[in-house]
Amino acid sequence: MTTTAPASEILLEIESLSKTFPGQVALDGASLHVRRGQLHALLGLNGSGKSTLIKVISGYHREDEGGVVHAFGVETPAHQVRSSHPGRVAVLHQDLALIRGMSVAENMGLGASFRTSRTGRIQWGRQREEARDACRRIGLHVDPSAPVGSLEPSAQVIVGLARAIRSLGQIDGSIIFADEPTAALGSREVDRVFGAFRELTSAGAAVVVVTHRLEEVLAHCDALTVLRDGRTVAEQPTAGLDKAKLAAMLTGRPDGSELVTADSPDGPVLVPGEPAVLAVRRLRGRVIESLSFEIAAGEVLGIAGLVGSGREELGPLVVGALPRASGQILVDGREVGPSTRQATRAGIGVVPADRKRQGIFASMSVAQNMTVNREPARLGGAWLDSRAANREVDSWIRRVHLEPPDRHRKVSLLSGGNQQKVVLARWLRCSPRVMILDDPMQGVDVAAKTAIYRIVREAAAAGSAILLISSDSIELEEAADRVLVLRNGRIGAELRGAQRTSERIVMEVEG
Amino acid sequence: MTTSEVRAAGGDAETEHRIVGSRSRWHAMKPGNISLVYMYVAGFILFTVWVPHLWLSGVAQKSILNISFAVPAILAVGLMVPLLAGVFDLSISGTVDLSSVVLASLMIYSHVAAWLAILIVLAIGMLVGAINGILVAVVGIDSFIATLASSAILEALAVSLSGNIQVTGFKSGFAKFGSGNLIGGVQYQVLYVAVIALVIWYATEHTAPGRYLQATGENEDAARLSGIPTKRYIFISLMVSGLVAAFAGCVETAVIGAGESNLGDPYLLTAFAAAFLGATQFKQRFNVLGTLAGVWVLASGVEGVTLALHSYAWLNQLFFGAALIVAVGLGRVIEINNRRIAIRRRRGVLDQDMPGTVSVADRGAAAGDGPPPD
Ligand SMILES: Nc1ncnc2c1ncn2[C@@H]1O[C@H](COP(=O)(O)OP(=O)(O)OP(=O)(O)O)[C@@H](O)[C@H]1O
Ligand SMILES: [Mg+2]
Numbered sequence: 001m002t003t004t005a006p007a008s009e010i011l012l013e014i015e016s017l018s019k020t021f022p023g024q025v026a027l028d029g030a031s032l033h034v035r036r037g038q039l040h041a042l043l044g045l046n047g048s049g050k051s052t053l054i055k056v057i058s059g060y061h062r063e064d065e066g067g068v069v070h071a072f073g074v075e076t077p078a079h080q081v082r083s084s085h086p087g088r089v090a091v092l093h094q095d096l097a098l099i100r101g102m103s104v105a106e107n108m109g110l111g112a113s114f115r116t117s118r119t120g121r122i123q124w125g126r127q128r129e130e131a132r133d134a135c136r137r138i139g140l141h142v143d144p145s146a147p148v149g150s151l152e153p154s155a156q157v158i159v160g161l162a163r164a165i166r167s168l169g170q171i172d173g174s175i176i177f178a179d180e181p182t183a184a185l186g187s188r189e190v191d192r193v194f195g196a197f198r199e200l201t202s203a204g205a206a207v208v209v210v211t212h213r214l215e216e217v218l219a220h221c222d223a224l225t226v227l228r229d230g231r232t233v234a235e236q237p238t239a240g241l242d243k244a245k246l247a248a249m250l251t252g253r254p255d256g257s258e259l260v261t262a263d264s265p266d267g268p269v270l271v272p273g274e275p276a277v278l279a280v281r282r283l284r285g286r287v288i289e290s291l292s293f294e295i296a297a298g299e300v301l302g303i304a305g306l307v308g309s310g311r312e313e314l315g316p317l318v319v320g321a322l323p324r325a326s327g328q329i330l331v332d333g334r335e336v337g338p339s340t341r342q343a344t345r346a347g348i349g350v351v352p353a354d355r356k357r358q359g360i361f362a363s364m365s366v367a368q369n370m371t372v373n374r375e376p377a378r379l380g381g382a383w384l385d386s387r388a389a390n391r392e393v394d395s396w397i398r399r400v401h402l403e404p405p406d407r408h409r410k411v412s413l414l415s416g417g418n419q420q421k422v423v424l425a426r427w428l429r430c431s432p433r434v435m436i437l438d439d440p441m442q443g444v445d446v447a448a449k450t451a452i453y454r455i456v457r458e459a460a461a462a463g464s465a466i467l468l469i470s471s472d473s474i475e476l477e478e479a480a481d482r483v484l485v486l487r488n489g490r491i492g493a494e495l496r497g498a499q500r501t502s503e504r505i506v507m508e509v510e511g
Numbered sequence: 512m513t514t515s516e517v518r519a520a521g522g523d524a525e526t527e528h529r530i531v532g533s534r535s536r537w538h539a540m541k542p543g544n545i546s547l548v549y550m551y552v553a554g555f556i557l558f559t560v561w562v563p564h565l566w567l568s569g570v571a572q573k574s575i576l577n578i579s580f581a582v583p584a585i586l587a588v589g590l591m592v593p594l595l596a597g598v599f600d601l602s603i604s605g606t607v608d609l610s611s612v613v614l615a616s617l618m619i620y621s622h623v624a625a626w627l628a629i630l631i632v633l634a635i636g637m638l639v640g641a642i643n644g645i646l647v648a649v650v651g652i653d654s655f656i657a658t659l660a661s662s663a664i665l666e667a668l669a670v671s672l673s674g675n676i677q678v679t680g681f682k683s684g685f686a687k688f689g690s691g692n693l694i695g696g697v698q699y700q701v702l703y704v705a706v707i708a709l710v711i712w713y714a715t716e717h718t719a720p721g722r723y724l725q726a727t728g729e730n731e732d733a734a735r736l737s738g739i740p741t742k743r744y745i746f747i748s749l750m751v752s753g754l755v756a757a758f759a760g761c762v763e764t765a766v767i768g769a770g771e772s773n774l775g776d777p778y779l780l781t782a783f784a785a786a787f788l789g790a791t792q793f794k795q796r797f798n799v800l801g802t803l804a805g806v807w808v809l810a811s812g813v814e815g816v817t818l819a820l821h822s823y824a825w826l827n828q829l830f831f832g833a834a835l836i837v838a839v840g841l842g843r844v845i846e847i848n849n850r851r852i853a854i855r856r857r858r859g860v861l862d863q864d865m866p867g868t869v870s871v872a873d874r875g876a877a878a879g880d881g882p883p884p885d
Contacts, residue, residue, distance in 0.1 A: 344738030
């Protein structure tokens with residue numbers, strides 16, 4: 001196989017690739033062309049087949065017959081691309097497939113191979129050394145014996161990437177797939193990850209990255225492929241595009257501008273004398289130090305902050321999933337106890353940041369997942385699955401754009417973004433008094449995002465208080481009335497009205 | 512091992528079918544979901560050919576129902592409740608031991624009336640469940656360890672209380688409580704199975720608390736964040752299994768006519784095997800109907816083999832182990848095969864109406880033209 005190839009050499013050529021699951025066409029003649037040195041965005045709405053395509057190429061699923069794939073100039077069955085070109089294709093899956101309780105060095109070894117002596121004993125010294133080097137090469141300085149779970153999310157992504165790269169024989173002329181690596185990252189961290197991608201492409205690799213954040217595509221990527229319902233509907237360079245055009249390509253509607261322009265309403269303010277819907281007084285946790293704020297009825301309060309600023313701690317603290325060291329939480333002026341049960345009873349609903357571990361009931365159906373939080377009194381009798389309940393579930397399936405719109409489907413069979421929609425609908429459905437949205441749009445596509453924010457707005461208009469905690473400054477600019485920026489567990493800045501632009505938020509976040 | 516891992520092993524990611532809006536009740540009857548039924552039919556035919564006179568007699572079938580099925584079924588259905596909530600209860604055999612000895616002692620030595628003695632034993636069963644519940648849900652000990660330990664303690668109590676001898680001398684009428692004739696040779700113990708199974712089936716499948724129980728077992732963190740008092744459900748589930756185990760102990764004591772401190776031992780494996788077999792049937796999780804089917808198939812198999820080959824001490828264990836592997840394995844094989852067929856069929860449909868198909872893509876576009884979502 002040649003290693004010295006012209007810069008525009010096509011590394012991977014996929015034509016009419018299809019994949020059918022029982023009762024569900026995930027890929028329907030998709031194509032993809034990836035060139036050497038290219039940072040290539042793979043785009044599409046939720047359920048359009050992006051992850052499925054990556055899973056086929058990595059050998060996890062077997063494609064239907066009929067597609068033609070050329071990998072590195074050789075015709076190869078799609079699901080064998082990785083196995084018949086060892087060391088040339090690396091995949092970073094959506095959940096990273098890292099074991100959180102094990103160290104960086106151990107995770108590296110699991111993914112690639114362990115350094116062993118002749119007796120089979122693992123040489124930990126060398127193993128750690130190599131792990132450290134592999135991370136440093138793409139810009140992460142990390143203690144190789146630290147457990148992966150203790151690292152920041154972006155550092156975890158880089159460890160996953162380093163591991164993927166280590167499984168490559170050479171960087172030049174190889175392909176790295178990354179499925180939504182930035183879904184939970186803040187802007188500085190996103191830059192770090194794309195910086196690492198850029199280094200790979202400059203060294204002659206190609207990177208195919210899936211993302212729902214259109215600004216990342218415009219800022220970092222060279223070319224893009226758009227999937228819609230399993231088919232490729234666009235393949236082109238990113239030059240000359242803007243967000244509205246991208247949104248139009250994704251949805252297939254003539255005009256994408258209504259999906260990306262935000263209205264900037266002036267948020268409601270506290271009525272003097274009336275208690276705030278949510279009041280947090282001198283809250284202290286592990287990182288958070290004496291945090292106080294209030295949210296008025298109808299207000300969407302955004303929380304920004306770097307990892308370690310207390311941002312990730314706030315949601316779990318308010319809802320009682322983490323123990324508070326001290327402080328009070330009041331809903332409508334009434335104090336709320338420290339347990340999750342007391343919080344939910346007081347009318348606090350939460351869309352947690354970690355969908356897989358705290359959000360979904362994987363083997364239960366869409367309908368069961370959506371209604372699991374409902375109090376028995378509201379179920380209309382003891383017998384479940386009444387016609388009324390089904391109607392309500394169906395209407396929420398439509399409102400959050402769930403695809404496929406099937407209430408019986410097991411949630412584990414939905415695409416990532418669609419799983420997130422189910423978790424969102426669970427609480428939106430009840431319009432709780434206080435709604436905590438903790439990075440709620442992870443992996444949700446532009447069209448659904450707009451629809452969901454409209455629903456959040458409606459809930460606010462009906463008198464709810466919304467706490468929107470987000471790593472995405474653009475999301476905060478578009479959806480929040482007021483933004484608190486956390487720094488070292490305290491409020492570093494409060495931005496309202498015209499101040500709350502994403503640039504300003506990023507600036508304040510970084511102090 | 513957690514119970515949800517076991518559940519995942521039974522279910523498979525790719526076998527769901529898409530029928531938007533309504534799904535037939537018979538969905539659960541897909542071949543992959545009823546491997547136990549196949550096994551039973553195969554076994555039935557085998558024994559019919561092998562030992563027709565013994566096997567097809569009413570005596571044999573009634574003996575399966577009364578002796579081999581009833582008490583294990585009560586225990587297994589009770590055990591299923593904590594399993595559904597994601598915790599193990601290994602103390603059910605110890606609970607049976609203790610309740611048997613306590614019941615016999617109360618009635619025989621202290622001359623307590625039967626109904627009162629039974630009520631006291633049931634209260635003890637609930638107390639055992641509550642203690643397990645405190646250990647697991649409040650103190651936070653892993654359920655496997657906590658109930659393994661409490662089972663040992665219960666057994667020790669039973670042995671010391673009975674002095675390690677059978678407590679005998681019930682009044683003659685008491686046997687009726689277990690083995691009295693209900694109708695046509697079917698004994699009262701079978702009625703108890705029916706009642707308990709019906710109650711637990713209704714509670715777990717058709718009420719909101721049942722759904723919460725299931726959610727707790729599926730993903731405790733997510734359940735807690737959904738406002739479900741998960742600790743309480745775990746606690747209650749262990750009380751239910753304790754209560755039901757104590758009742759099973761009373762029934763079995765009446766049937767054999769003596770209090771015994773090792774009465775429960777053989778039932779532990781049967782109950783677990785049946786519940787886990789049942790979890791691969793009908794639904795991809797623990798369920799009452801599957802559990803009952805599991806007990807029935809195990810009971811019939813043991814009876815059939817015993818009739819054909821005489822009784823050996825090791826036969827039960829061997830049979831349970833083998834049946835567990837075969838039934839779960841068979842389910843997997845059928846499932847994988849089904850998936851292949853479904854894909855082939857799907858592809859055939861696609862090929863036929865290629866030009867004018869209303870494909871997924873067209874539907875998506877049509878939806879895009881419609882009124883915007885509210
Ligand atoms: N194992 C499976 N069994 C059945 N259907 C599946 C399975 N995996 C995916 N699907 C379906 O295939 C379609 C494509 O899913 P895929 O995960 O590729 O979407 P995606 O483009 O990655 O979406 P997202 O942006 O939400 O991650 C979806 O409709 C999904 O429900
Ligand atoms: Mg995906």
